[in-house]
Amino acid sequence: MQPAEARYNKNSLLLALRRYSLAVSDMEQTILLPSLLRDLPSDELWDCDAAEETCRDLYDNYLMLKAIRNAAESGLIPLDDHKAKKNSALSKTLEPLLDADPEALFRFHLKGLFSVLGDLTKKSQSLTEKYMDIIGVAN
Amino acid sequence: MQPAEARYNKNSLLLALRRYSLAVSDMEQTILLPSLLRDLPSDELWDCDAAEETCRDLYDNYLMLKAIRNAAESGLIPLDDHKAKKNSALSKTLEPLLDADPEALFRFHLKGLFSVLGDLTKKSQSLTEKYMDIIGVAN
Numbered sequence: 001m002q003p004a005e006a007r008y009n010k011n012s013l014l015l016a017l018r019r020y021s022l023a024v025s026d027m028e029q030t031i032l033l034p035s036l037l038r039d040l041p042s043d044e045l046w047d048c049d050a051a052e053e054t055c056r057d058l059y060d061n062y063l064m065l066k067a068i069r070n071a072a073e074s075g076l077i078p079l080d081d082h083k084a085k086k087n088s089a090l091s092k093t094l095e096p097l098l099d100a101d102p103e104a105l106f107r108f109h110l111k112g113l114f115s116v117l118g119d120l121t122k123k124s125q126s127l128t129e130k131y132m133d134i135i136g137v138a139n
Numbered sequence: 140m141q142p143a144e145a146r147y148n149k150n151s152l153l154l155a156l157r158r159y160s161l162a163v164s165d166m167e168q169t170i171l172l173p174s175l176l177r178d179l180p181s182d183e184l185w186d187c188d189a190a191e192e193t194c195r196d197l198y199d200n201y202l203m204l205k206a207i208r209n210a211a212e213s214g215l216i217p218l219d220d221h222k223a224k225k226n227s228a229l230s231k232t233l234e235p236l237l238d239a240d241p242e243a244l245f246r247f248h249l250k251g252l253f254s255v256l257g258d259l260t261k262k263s264q265s266l267t268e269k270y271m272d273i274i275g276v277a278n
Contacts, residue, residue: 012213064241064242067242068241068242068245071245071246071249072245072249074151102203102207102255102258102259102262103203103206103207105251105255106207106210106211106252106255106256106259107210108251109248109251109252109255110210110211110252112244112247112248112251113245113248113249113252116241116244116245116248117245119241120241120245123241
């Protein structure tokens with residue numbers, strides 16, 4: 001009987017990372033022929049107006065989900081940021097936050113990371129299901 | 140000869156967390172009488188206009204640095220957010236980011252967490268030095 005602990009565990013960043021990592025492993029093991037995803041339009045889960053780069057087709061989504069998983073697992077901050085332009089736009093949005101106190105900022109980024117990992121987990125699961133639909137395997 | 144790896148390691152989130160954790164441990168071991176920090180004005184490192192709550196005095200700063208360290212080490216997302224009001228203001232700033240693609244969002248929060256941990260490390264070290272000044276111990 002550890003309701004508080006159980007609730008807390010569901011909200012652990014490490015658990016969110018683990019869930020995402022498992023979803024991507026599952027995706028990799030299921031999608032044996034990623035090239036089948038080429039030229040297939042991106043899932044409705046992806047906001048394609050805002051993120052043209054990653055929305056070209058399902059194959060790009062597949063590559064992106066794997067790339068983020070690798071970055072997430074290593075916990076490394078990319079130095080050579082190929083998305084520098086996008087990050088610069090985000091940094092402008094960040095400016096008002098720089099005045100916030102560090103505790104609020106810490107919680108903001110921790111929650112943000114937690115939330116984006118949950119989102120990516122759903123996207124990985126959705127892509128896996130889509131692939132099974134494509135090859136005609138029932139879930 | 141691993142220049143790339145060495146550079147990367149400096150940018151690891153886990154290393155940033157470890158550095159912060161060590162700075163707070165050092166602070167705890169040095170500050171044997173935290174009550175001496177009461178009523179002493181907050182350090183110039185703290186943006187006190189924007190963060191009145193955490194800037195009341197050095198003692199509050201001390202408690203906050205310890206609290207964030209505990210949260211950071213557990214990696215848990217707080218459920219009962221006593222800073223809900225502040226987070227709500229931050230979430231409003233977040234709204235434009237929600238349209239961003241998940242990779243950019245992931246990098247944004249990862250970098251943000253890295254940056255805020257660096258900031259908190261400096262604050263912990265500065266508070267430790269300030270305490271030594273107060274009790275008249277040379278660094």
